[in-house]
Amino acid sequence: MDAGVSSIEAALAAHAASERPPIRTRFASEEDRMATLRLKLAGIRFDWSRLDIDTQALALLGRLADARGLAGARERLAAGGLVNTSEHRAATHMAERGSGNAALVAEAAAGDAALVALATQLRGGAMRHVLHIGIGGSALGPALLLDALARDGDGPAVEVVSNIDGEALSRAMARCDPATTLIVVVSKTFTTAETLTNAASAVAWLEAAGVADARARCVAVTAAPDKARAWGAGHVLGFAETVGGRYSLWSAVGLPFVLRAGPDAWAALKAGAAMMDAHFLGSEWTANAPVLAAMADVWAARFCGQATRGVFAYDERLRLLPAFLQQLEMESNGKRVTAEGVAVDRPTAPVTWGGTGTDAQHAVFQLLHQGTVIGPVELLAVRTPGHALDPAHHRQLLANCLAQGAALLAGRSMEEALALAGGDAALAAARTFPGNRPSSTILLDRLDPHTLGALLAFYEHRTFAAAVLMGINPFDQWGVELGKELADRVMDGTLGDLDPSTAALFEEALSEQAGPD
Numbered sequence: 001m002d003a004g005v006s007s008i009e010a011a012l013a014a015h016a017a018s019e020r021p022p023i024r025t026r027f028a029s030e031e032d033r034m035a036t037l038r039l040k041l042a043g044i045r046f047d048w049s050r051l052d053i054d055t056q057a058l059a060l061l062g063r064l065a066d067a068r069g070l071a072g073a074r075e076r077l078a079a080g081g082l083v084n085t086s087e088h089r090a091a092t093h094m095a096e097r098g099s100g101n102a103a104l105v106a107e108a109a110a111g112d113a114a115l116v117a118l119a120t121q122l123r124g125g126a127m128r129h130v131l132h133i134g135i136g137g138s139a140l141g142p143a144l145l146l147d148a149l150a151r152d153g154d155g156p157a158v159e160v161v162s163n164i165d166g167e168a169l170s171r172a173m174a175r176c177d178p179a180t181t182l183i184v185v186v187s188k189t190f191t192t193a194e195t196l197t198n199a200a201s202a203v204a205w206l207e208a209a210g211v212a213d214a215r216a217r218c219v220a221v222t223a224a225p226d227k228a229r230a231w232g233a234g235h236v237l238g239f240a241e242t243v244g245g246r247y248s249l250w251s252a253v254g255l256p257f258v259l260r261a262g263p264d265a266w267a268a269l270k271a272g273a274a275m276m277d278a279h280f281l282g283s284e285w286t287a288n289a290p291v292l293a294a295m296a297d298v299w300a301a302r303f304c305g306q307a308t309r310g311v312f313a314y315d316e317r318l319r320l321l322p323a324f325l326q327q328l329e330m331e332s333n334g335k336r337v338t339a340e341g342v343a344v345d346r347p348t349a350p351v352t353w354g355g356t357g358t359d360a361q362h363a364v365f366q367l368l369h370q371g372t373v374i375g376p377v378e379l380l381a382v383r384t385p386g387h388a389l390d391p392a393h394h395r396q397l398l399a400n401c402l403a404q405g406a407a408l409l410a411g412r413s414m415e416e417a418l419a420l421a422g423g424d425a426a427l428a429a430a431r432t433f434p435g436n437r438p439s440s441t442i443l444l445d446r447l448d449p450h451t452l453g454a455l456l457a458f459y460e461h462r463t464f465a466a467a468v469l470m471g472i473n474p475f476d477q478w479g480v481e482l483g484k485e486l487a488d489r490v491m492d493g494t495l496g497d498l499d500p501s502t503a504a505l506f507e508e509a510l511s512e513q514a515g516p517d
């Protein structure tokens with residue numbers, strides 16, 4: 001490792017281990033804290049001031065960004081240079097929304113024109129339902145877009161099916177009429193077992209309902225068009241091999257969203273993302289939202305040893321965001337070797353988890369306030385509601401969002417708890433809150449395609465910047481391979497020297513003799 005990097009990392013580790021004043025007191029002791037740790041852009045307010053980060057850590061992280069070559073990495077990403085070293089390729093999701101390398105942008109725009117033309121034609125046709133079949137990045141992004149922005153769309157209703165469990169497809173098919181259902185098979189590789197199995201069953205369902213040449217009714221979205229054609233898809237929309245699965249919602253993978261919400265919403269989504277791209281590419285570290293967030297993430301996980309990151313959306317429309325972020329962050333940065341293949345000597349990505357507020361307050365927030373696992377909590381809210389019910393709903397929702405961050409920070413002292421507990425020391429101990437627990441807040445002016453596009457691009461760049469700060473490659477995912485290989489072996493019963501537990505479970509669950517006792 002570069003000597004500069006290791007000495008900066010050592011300084012960060014020493015600072016993290018030092019006695020640091022409580023977060024709350026830093027509002028007074030750090031004159032510029034509010035100005036430094038709050039930003040507003042693209043209709044989004046970011047507030048990192050309640051995080052356990054200070055000016056000294058930020059200065060060191062800025063030096064780390066320089067020593068790790070973040071500026072060059074950022075340029076390489078935008079230019080379509082080599083950023084995915086283990087797979088020897090670029091990562092061109094930014095081109096899909098018109099940012100970066102002009103030749104790549106032109107190529108992506110041609111693909112987008114084909115997508116919009118097909119979507120426009122289909123929106124005017126007879127199909128009333130869409131079965132979107134895909135998994136991982138071929139499902140999570142589109143599902144989030146549809147749920148957040150297009151529940152009342154004027155196009156066909158979309159069911160997103162990902163799980164190999166036939167229960168998922170059966171339930172979705174039960175909500176569709178085969179006579180008016182379009183199947184969209186989304187798979188970058190067009191080899192994913194879950195997707196191909198689900199697609200075959202969906203085709204069989206159309207055939208059973210009397211649809212002649214059912215595959216001709218299917219649209220395939222893929223970076224492997226030859227495979228999709230060989231499968232028999234009636235329409236094939238392609239996208240570049242260099243668009244990673246979890247970064248692919250901007251490509252033709254977004255088709256079902258365009259079908260449901262229309263081309264204008266799609267264009268606005270991309271414009272919002274492009275605005276965030278320009279901000280990421282053009283801003284100094286100290287005013288760069290994705291970079292500041294990445295610095296805070298790396299500080300918490302890598303130097304303060306905080307192994308979790310909670311994300312709570314105080315908006316029902318964003319309920320699928322934590323699942324989307326789990327893939328984006330953990331599949332990208334859950335790595336144990338550097339981009340050069342050397343074992344890392346400090347933690348990489350924390351466990352991303354989360355849910356919706358206020359539900360989560362009544363389920364998991366106990367641990368956040370009084371448990372022994374401490375990690376940053378990100379609270380998201382939208383200033384304007386998406387419903388027309390009594391404004392009291394939204395006021396309570398926002399108040400809860402703000403109050404949780406305040407409670408995590410303030411805590412409740414033993415003295416206060418003793419007074420509340422009438423002097424009962426044991427009860428007072430149970431009612432004491434240590435406080436000083438870190439949280440950040442992201443407040444959207446409104447939830448529309450433009451703002452969500454900017455927010456999702458923010459998360460992508462944040463993940464990328466964190467990877468660069470840690471010296472890892474965020475664009476591969478070799479960790480998913482072994483399980484897939486072994487699943488094939490277990491399917492075939494060729495267990496070989498697998499462990500005795502697997503062998504016993506195979507006999508009980510999958511062998512010919514297996515069945516209810």
Ligand SMILES: O=P(O)(O)OC[C@H]1O[C@](O)(CO)[C@@H](O)[C@@H]1O
Nearest residue numbers: 136137138187188189192245480
């Ligand atoms: O789009 P595909 O090729 O079917 O892959 C689906 C998902 O599977 C993964 O490769 C992991 O198994 C993800 O990275 C990807 O988003």
